[in-house]
Amino acid sequence: MTVSLVVVSHSEKIADGAAELAAQMAPDVLVLTAGGTTDGRIGTSLEKVLAALDKAGSGGTVILTDLGSAVMTAESALEFAENPEEMVLADAPLVEGLVAAAVAAQGGADMHAVRRAAESVGGPARQPEDAPLKAIGEGPVTGKGPDFTGDFELVNQAGMHARPAAKIAGGLSGLDAEVTVNGVDGASMTGLMTLAAGKGSVLHVEAWGADAERAVNYVGGLVQAGFGEP
Amino acid sequence: MGRAGAHGGAPLGRVAVALDVTWAVKWLTLSAQAMAEHRVELIELDRAIGDSDHGENMDRGFQAVLDKLAEAPPQTPGAALKLTAMTLMSKVGGAAGPLYGTAFLRAATSLGDAAEVDPAAWAGALAAARDGIVARGKAESGDKTMVDAWTPAVEAARKAAMDGNGDALTVLVAAAEAAEAGAVATDPMVARKGRASYLGERSAGHRDPGAASSALILRAAVGAAA
Numbered sequence: 123m124t125v126s127l128v129v130v131s132h133s134e135k136i137a138d139g140a141a142e143l144a145a146q147m148a149p150d151v152l153v154l155t156a157g158g159t160t161d162g163r164i165g166t167s168l169e170k171v172l173a174a175l176d177k178a179g180s181g182g183t184v185i186l187t188d189l190g191s192a193v194m195t196a197e198s199a200l201e202f203a204e205n206p207e208e209m210v211l212a213d214a215p216l217v218e219g220l221v222a223a224a225v226a227a228q229g230g231a232d233m234h235a236v237r238r239a240a241e242s243v244g245g246p247a248r249q250p251e252d253a254p255l256k257a258i259g260e261g262p263v264t265g266k267g268p269d270f271t272g273d274f275e276l277v278n279q280a281g282m283h284a285r286p287a288a289k290i291a292g293g294l295s296g297l298d299a300e301v302t303v304n305g306v307d308g309a310s311m312t313g314l315m316t317l318a319a320g321k322g323s324v325l326h327v328e329a330w331g332a333d334a335e336r337a338v339n340y341v342g343g344l345v346q347a348g349f350g351e352p
Numbered sequence: 353m354g355r356a357g358a359h360g361g362a363p364l365g366r367v368a369v370a371l372d373v374t375w376a377v378k379w380l381t382l383s384a385q386a387m388a389e390h391r392v393e394l395i396e397l398d399r400a401i402g403d404s405d406h407g408e409n410m411d412r413g414f415q416a417v418l419d420k421l422a423e424a425p426p427q428t429p430g431a432a433l434k435l436t437a438m439t440l441m442s443k444v445g446g447a448a449g450p451l452y453g454t455a456f457l458r459a460a461t462s463l464g465d466a467a468e469v470d471p472a473a474w475a476g477a478l479a480a481a482r483d484g485i486v487a488r489g490k491a492e493s494g495d496k497t498m499v500d501a502w503t504p505a506v507e508a509a510r511k512a513a514m515d516g517n518g519d520a521l522t523v524l525v526a527a528a529e530a531a532e533a534g535a536v537a538t539d540p541m542v543a544r545k546g547r548a549s550y551l552g553e554r555s556a557g558h559r560d561p562g563a564a565s566s567a568l569i570l571r572a573a574v575g576a577a578a
Contacts, residue, residue: 159443159445160442160443163445164445165409165444165445165446165449166445166449166450167441167442167443167445167449168438168441168442168449168450168453169441169442170442190447190546191446191447191449191450194447194449194450194451194454194488194489195441195449195450197450197488198441198450198453198454198457198488201454201457202438202457
């Protein structure tokens with residue numbers, strides 16, 4: 123059973139918006155929200171958090187929070203919960219962490235792997251300016267073998283970790299193409315993370331299908347832009 | 353002072369105070385009154401160094417506690433505190449919700465389902481409450497938080513429970529006085545936790561609102577026994 127996610131935010135709009143964003147990348151994952159207080163103010167409510175946890179599926183639940191007292195309310199909820207061993211709190215930035223968690227859950231990761239996916243996104247992400255899809259540079263894209271292939275060197279300090287993996291997997295899932303990266307499924311965030319590819323590693327991308335060229339360009343653009351990271 | 357009749361043999365006309373569910377409900381009721389009476393004062397304190405919602409949040413939270421106590425009257429002090437914990441965590445909204453909620457919850461757990469609490473058990477419950485606040489808020493003494501009211505209260509209650517010949521009122525008074533002194537002592541401190549910590553040195557010269565409300569609540573415990 124897929125891991126469920128619970129978003130605890132001071133603001134109902136933030137919680138709903140973050141959940142909507144995650145759902146776009148992970149349509150099969152149950153993302154529940156506990157935003158704002160029961161009377162519609164800014165704040166967090168144990169009642170709302172417990173209600174969300176109650177609706178979660180049986181595959182384990184990962185909780186993501188925003189500012190300080192949301193963390194405290196979520197921790198309190200774990201203290202009240204009847205099955206606290208089936209839920210964990212992720213220490214991650216809300217939006218990036220939620221998206222990474224959602225993609226991991228969509229890929230079938232278990233509760234602890236989903237939490238790790240969320241937590242490995244690190245600090246507040248700087249979004250890359252529109253990834254330069256055409257700037258492939260060193261990566262020769264050819265029409266041989268698989269429909270298209272490319273080789274791209276990781277230039278960001280952290281190499282392949284959860285957020286890049288989420289970006290690659292998330293983007294590829296919207297294309298009509300079968301893609302492998304160093305032999306693993308490019309649409310699987312957890313698969314990409316198992317590559318443990320550091321800075322300087324070369325990713326060999328192979329793609330088949332109608333969108334194969336776009337897929338290779340997409341991965342290449344992200345890699346060469348360093349995923350928008352230092 | 354004290355109640356007439358029931359314990360006719362008490363020395364010096366003073367009747368031993370029973371820390372039972374009647375006392376607990378009265379304590380929570382007086383706490384709610386104190387939050388309502390001091391609402392503006394707490395708002396002013398919080399406006400100086402925080403987000404000015406503490407008085408309003410605490411008043412709202414404790415009014416909700418009164419409603420819950422009326423809806424489902426608890427049978428033990430522990431049950432009254434647990435109901436309070438749940439309600440504060442759901443209704444307060446700000447950081448005070450989970451902090452006070454955890455304090456009341458840990459105190460409730462410490463008391464278990466005892467019908468009446470002896471002074472040593474009460475001192476133990478206060479310590480459990482304080483430990484809960486520390487665990488939840490990650491604050492230490494001197495950070496200019498409610499911990500600065502609770503820690504002296506816990507120490508004073510423990511000492512009074514050991515020295516005080518089993519007199520509950522002495523323990524309650526000792527805790528309240530220490531919490532009040534602890535709250536006053538936050539005035540010159542520079543905040544290291546919570547919203548006030550963003551102000552740095554400018555937070556000095558203002559009393560911490562959470563320490564102030566903590567002292568009011570521990571003072572209400574005395575009123576409930578008097």
